[in-house]
Amino acid sequence: MTYLKPLFRHPKLPKNKLGYTLKEYEGTISTLCAGCGHDSISATIVQACFELSIEPHLVAKISGIGCSSKTPAYFLGNSHGFNSVHGRMPSVATGANLANKNMVYFGVSGDGDTASIGMGQFVHVIRKNLNMVYIVMNNGCYGLTKGQDSATADVGSASKSGHINPFQPVDLASLAVELGATFVAQSFSGDKQQLVPLIKAAIQHKGLAFINVMSPCVTFNNNPGSTKSYDYVREHMQATGTLDFVPEREAIKAEYAAGTDTAVSLHDGTVMRLHKLAPEWNPEDRLSAVNAMQQARAKNEILTGLLYINTEFGDLHDILNTSDGAFNTLGEKALCPGEEQLQAINASLR
Amino acid sequence: MSMPQAISRPRARINNFVARFANVNGTGSASANFLFAKAIFRMGIPVTPKNIFPSNIQGLPTWYEVRVSEKGYLGRREGIDLLVAVNAQSMKQDIESVRKGGYLVYDSTKKLSPDLIREDIHYLGIPMMELANENFSNPRQRQLFKNIIYVGALSVLLQIEFEVLENLLKEQFAGKEKLIAPNITAIKLGMDYVREHFDYPLDFYLERRDLVRDKIMVDGNTACGLGAVYGGATVMAWYPITPSTSVAEAYEKFASQYRLDHQTGKHHYAVVQAEDELAAMGMVIGANWNGARALTATSGPGVSLMNEFIGLAYFAEVPAVLIDVQRAGPSTGMPTRTQQSDITLAAYASHGDTKHPLVFPASPEECFRMTADCFDLADRLQTPVILMTDLDLGMNDHMSEPFQWDENRKYDRGKVLNKEELEDMGRYGRYLDTEGDGIPYRTYPGTHPSKGAFTTRGTSRDEYAVYTEDSAAYKRNMERLQTKWETAKKIVPAPSLYQESNQSEIGMLFFGTSTYSSEEAKDILEEKEIQLDAIRIKAFPFGTETEAFIRSHKLVFIIEQNRDGQLRSLIINEMQMNPKKLVSVLNYDGMPITADNIALQISDYLKQKNAVPHDLSETLI
Numbered sequence: 001m002t003y004l005k006p007l008f009r010h011p012k013l014p015k016n017k018l019g020y021t022l023k024e025y026e027g028t029i030s031t032l033c034a035g036c037g038h039d040s041i042s043a044t045i046v047q048a049c050f051e052l053s054i055e056p057h058l059v060a061k062i063s064g065i066g067c068s069s070k071t072p073a074y075f076l077g078n079s080h081g082f083n084s085v086h087g088r089m090p091s092v093a094t095g096a097n098l099a100n101k102n103m104v105y106f107g108v109s110g111d112g113d114t115a116s117i118g119m120g121q122f123v124h125v126i127r128k129n130l131n132m133v134y135i136v137m138n139n140g141c142y143g144l145t146k147g148q149d150s151a152t153a154d155v156g157s158a159s160k161s162g163h164i165n166p167f168q169p170v171d172l173a174s175l176a177v178e179l180g181a182t183f184v185a186q187s188f189s190g191d192k193q194q195l196v197p198l199i200k201a202a203i204q205h206k207g208l209a210f211i212n213v214m215s216p217c218v219t220f221n222n223n224p225g226s227t228k229s230y231d232y233v234r235e236h237m238q239a240t241g242t243l244d245f246v247p248e249r250e251a252i253k254a255e256y257a258a259g260t261d262t263a264v265s266l267h268d269g270t271v272m273r274l275h276k277l278a279p280e281w282n283p284e285d286r287l288s289a290v291n292a293m294q295q296a297r298a299k300n301e302i303l304t305g306l307l308y309i310n311t312e313f314g315d316l317h318d319i320l321n322t323s324d325g326a327f328n329t330l331g332e333k334a335l336c337p338g339e340e341q342l343q344a345i346n347a348s349l350r
Numbered sequence: 351m352s353m354p355q356a357i358s359r360p361r362a363r364i365n366n367f368v369a370r371f372a373n374v375n376g377t378g379s380a381s382a383n384f385l386f387a388k389a390i391f392r393m394g395i396p397v398t399p400k401n402i403f404p405s406n407i408q409g410l411p412t413w414y415e416v417r418v419s420e421k422g423y424l425g426r427r428e429g430i431d432l433l434v435a436v437n438a439q440s441m442k443q444d445i446e447s448v449r450k451g452g453y454l455v456y457d458s459t460k461k462l463s464p465d466l467i468r469e470d471i472h473y474l475g476i477p478m479m480e481l482a483n484e485n486f487s488n489p490r491q492r493q494l495f496k497n498i499i500y501v502g503a504l505s506v507l508l509q510i511e512f513e514v515l516e517n518l519l520k521e522q523f524a525g526k527e528k529l530i531a532p533n534i535t536a537i538k539l540g541m542d543y544v545r546e547h548f549d550y551p552l553d554f555y556l557e558r559r560d561l562v563r564d565k566i567m568v569d570g571n572t573a574c575g576l577g578a579v580y581g582g583a584t585v586m587a588w589y590p591i592t593p594s595t596s597v598a599e600a601y602e603k604f605a606s607q608y609r610l611d612h613q614t615g616k617h618h619y620a621v622v623q624a625e626d627e628l629a630a631m632g633m634v635i636g637a638n639w640n641g642a643r644a645l646t647a648t649s650g651p652g653v654s655l656m657n658e659f660i661g662l663a664y665f666a667e668v669p670a671v672l673i674d675v676q677r678a679g680p681s682t683g684m685p686t687r688t689q690q691s692d693i694t695l696a697a698y699a700s701h702g703d704t705k706h707p708l709v710f711p712a713s714p715e716e717c718f719r720m721t722a723d724c725f726d727l728a729d730r731l732q733t734p735v736i737l738m739t740d741l742d743l744g745m746n747d748h749m750s751e752p753f754q755w756d757e758n759r760k761y762d763r764g765k766v767l768n769k770e771e772l773e774d775m776g777r778y779g780r781y782l783d784t785e786g787d788g789i790p791y792r793t794y795p796g797t798h799p800s801k802g803a804f805t806t807r808g809t810s811r812d813e814y815a816v817y818t819e820d821s822a823a824y825k826r827n828m829e830r831l832q833t834k835w836e837t838a839k840k841i842v843p844a845p846s847l848y849q850e851s852n853q854s855e856i857g858m859l860f861f862g863t864s865t866y867s868s869e870e871a872k873d874i875l876e877e878k879e880i881q882l883d884a885i886r887i888k889a890f891p892f893g894t895e896t897e898a899f900i901r902s903h904k905l906v907f908i909i910e911q912n913r914d915g916q917l918r919s920l921i922i923n924e925m926q927m928n929p930k931k932l933v934s935v936l937n938y939d940g941m942p943i944t945a946d947n948i949a950l951q952i953s954d955y956l957k958q959k960n961a962v963p964h965d966l967s968e969t970l971i
Contacts, residue, residue: 121628
């Protein structure tokens with residue numbers, strides 16, 4: 001079945017700097033369950049790209065397998081997508097990014113796709129600091145195979161069938177910080193106000209930006225006793241602060257109490273302004289971030305917001321010292337050493 | 351040649367022998383042994399060295415076998431004429447391996463134990479350790495120069511020209527000139543000892559020829575790495591595994607020399623050591639999807655891991671180049687021994703109905719050329735293409751035709767739509783077969799602001815890349831992929847036939863590194879008046895020439911280096927050939943197949959009653 005959205009556009013829809021309306025950033029109609037948290041995340045990606053005036057065709061959306069990995073079809077219809085194989089989105093994204101460094105890469109994954117089958121690739125793409133936005137739509141269960149526990153399900157959390165999960169959960173955000181991720185955020189699919197600036201900041205961040213988004217499964221994991229239900233997440237969220245993503249040269253409008261503001265300069269000159277609720281936590285200090293996350297965990301709370309950022313580290317292209325253009329535009333002249341060099345190589349082998 | 355006949359002894363054999371060196375891994379023997387082989391090459395004489403090494407860094411036995419062949423046969427030959435035994439661990443077995451009447455060169459610093467004495471071979475004891483200890487003070491040097499001493503000794507026994515050795519050492523130590531003199535000293539120690547103690551030369555020795563011409567001596571993996579640079583690969587993603595590791599290393603070495611941006615010094619290439627072979631293949635697919643040429647190199651265990659991704663690339667129609675340097679399986683098998691045993695694995699890698707073009711090089715020159723060609727093939731067919739080489743070809747130096755490149759060659763990127771073409775067309779259908787060859791048009795991400803975007807997927811989709819579970823659309827797609835397979839038959843490398851028209855009702859068919867020994871076996875059989883037609887397969891799927899060859903012979907020997915006759919199975923399966931007329935000639939002990947072995951298996955088979963079936967009506971001669 002093909003879902004197509006109506007082509008009608010309201011004539012007064014607001015336009016961004018490129019002259020595009022939100023419509024230019026939308027995808028096809030979602031085939032996920034009504035009320036799925038994943039659809040809200042798709043909408044925030046649309047909003048963030050629209051607000052940043054990103055050319056949709058210069059975005060690539062790469063995913064693995066599962067409900068979350070289906071979503072790239074539902075946002076940015078003018079961008080190419082690659083719905084690859086289970087747990088292997090990071091390697092495909094790595095290759096794609098190496099081929100053309102001048103695009104924005106969204107890696108979309110789920111908790112099964114990342115914390116179980118794809119754990120190895122998650123770990124190693126973080127180590128490589130690939131320049132991409134890595135979003136996990138985390139619902140603690142395998143929705144597409146009817147609700148089995150995933151590796152992020154909390155101990156004692158009850159599934160719809162009443163099964164109590166006996167295993168320790170994988171805390172993806174803590175793990176990401178531990179592995180040296182240069183941008184780690186956590187949020188909730190129902191909190192668009194927090195998520196849009198986080199995604200915008202993640203896009204502008206040069207390096208791997210990991211966002212773990214609690215995204216309740218309305219069908220299989222929204223029951224009492226589940227720690228990934230809408231109600232539970234809402235009740236246990238603890239925001240670390242508010243984030244304004246402010247491109248350089250624009251006046252910062254938000255007013256914050258003195259002493260709680262952090263301004264973070266990104267590679268392209270833009271500045272992120274972070275208003276912290278917890279003054280003892282410093283998002284540019286790894287120990288402080290780990291400490292805050294562990295404390296929240298001990299209190300059964302979900303810490304949200306930008307948890308850690310490091311703008312010092314180069315991305316994979318910096319590490320490999322690749323040339324400035326995209327590899328996919330290089331022709332014979334740049335790539336082929338030619339017959340004369342080959343004769344010299346032959347001579348050295350005689 | 352004005353040399354008087356009287357000088358050479360009646361039984362003398364010139365430029366025709368096998369020498370084997372038995373060493374301990376990690377003692378610096380490799381460079382001494384290579385010096386020996388390269389010197390013969392420099393004297394214009396065809397030579398084939400082979401490393402027989404353990405999966406170990408230091409301590410286990412390792413052998414180096416050098417075949418010298420005036421006739422230019424480059425395969426392995428059975429029977430060792432001369433053995434340099436400097437490894438106590440393997441001494442007994444080494445001595446047993448020398449052919450009757452052959453020679454054993456050993457370190458006589460320590461007396462040989464009586465149980466190692468054979469009456470039917472010659473013993474040439476050289477006090478290598480003693481000479482090294484007397485002349486060199488540094489312990490590491492003593493160890494290294496012991497090896498050079500035996501090269502010096504052999505140079506007299508076998509008549510290697512001293513100037514050739516001297517020049518090779520000068521080239522090797524250019525920039526480290528201090529090392530030249532002690533190496534020359536070591537060579538001379540060996541030479542002098544032989545002159546003072548033995549008759550020389552032996553009854554087989556070397557004589558300068560002009561048979562090498564412009565050929566080069568290089569290993570297949572280096573050639574593959576260079577081929578990938580010439581073929582335009584910008585991304586090499588890999589995971590270390592013997593025997594393929596040196597492909598990635600060679601790619602990086604050549605790329606770091608020839609692929610720098612002239613203004614900035616930055617790299618027009620990326621080498622990524624992935625966390626495993628799965629990720630390596632994922633990166634290759636991602637890069638190719640986004641319009642770069644990318645490759646990976648691995649061996650059988652890596653191909654096993656890559657299966658899922660190979661299926662994705664087949665179904666999503668993403669080009670990819672994979673170099674499989676085969677080793678002895680199954681499982682971890684014998685990691686440092688050779689085989690051609692990934693044929694069925696590679697041909698049908700992944701679940702569902704999948705099949706993949708394979709290319710079979712036989713020489714370093716072909717490794718270079720075919721690697722570059724694989725990128726064109728993969729782009730044209732929009733599918734993974736696997737270069738099937740092996741440890742023997744990949745890790746041993748081979749005498750080879752020189753590398754060549756057509757200065758005017760353009761990369762054939764296949765059917766790719768650019769921005770203007772997308773602009774000028776109606777609705778773009780990624781999987782529309784507009785030309786009837788089964789190959790649809792690609793477009794790279796980022797090409798056009800509003801046209802051409804779609805989701806690439808491993809799930810079923812219609813001609814416009816829209817997800818569908820419609821049976822008819824799924825079937826149409828599978829059938830189009832089959833049409834593409836038929837197209838592949840026409841564009842993969844064609845086989846070589848060794849005769850213009852059939853001369854025999856019996857044929858032999860071979861591929862890859864079985865080629866040298868098969869060619870030699872053909873000659874051996876001809877001497878025994880067994881005439882065979884021959885064909886060398888260079889690719890899968892098989893084309894019409896291969897089919898015609900098999901159909902027009904009553905019996906075809908299929909020579910391969912695996913237990914199960916994998917290529918034979920593929921031939922039966924893909925061309926519906928009668929299994930009765932296809933006879934396997936196999937070798938699967940991990941050592942390169944020899945001509946004697948092939949000739950023996952074929953002549954033994956033909957001795958049977960009714961060896962050639964007469965009831966195969968399709969045979970046309």
